[in-house]
Amino acid sequence: MLLVFCQQIKCDRYWPEEPKTYGPIRVVPESSEDVADYIKRVFALQWVGPIVRFWQCFIAPEVRPSLRVFPTCLAAVWSGRPGR
Numbered sequence: 408m409l410l411v412f413c414q415q416i417k418c419d420r421y422w423p424e425e426p427k428t429y430g431p432i433r434v435v436p437e438s439s440e441d442v443a444d445y446i447k448r449v450f451a452l453q454w455v456g457p458i459v460r461f462w463q464c465f466i467a468p469e470v471r472p473s474l475r476v477f478p479t480c481l482a483a484v485w486s487g488r489p490g491r
Contacts, residue, residue: 436450
């Protein structure tokens with residue numbers, strides 16, 4: 408389907424009729440169904456490119472003394488004994 412208005416293309420089919428690969432993604436048309444005023448199309452997408460995984464080694468930062476006291480203060484507040 409192609410819609411042309413004033414010699415300019417306004418709408419064009421942007422889905423493949425046959426399986427087609429776009430970069431690392433393969434688009435495979437599976438079905439097409441006419442429904443009332445539109446057409447329902449189902450596609451399967453497959454990743455065909457290389458799989459890249461990144462791992463980083465995170466080291467916990469040194470904890471400041473003021474942050475070490477914080478859980479103790481919370482425990483005291485929750486237990487009803489503030490100021491400990």
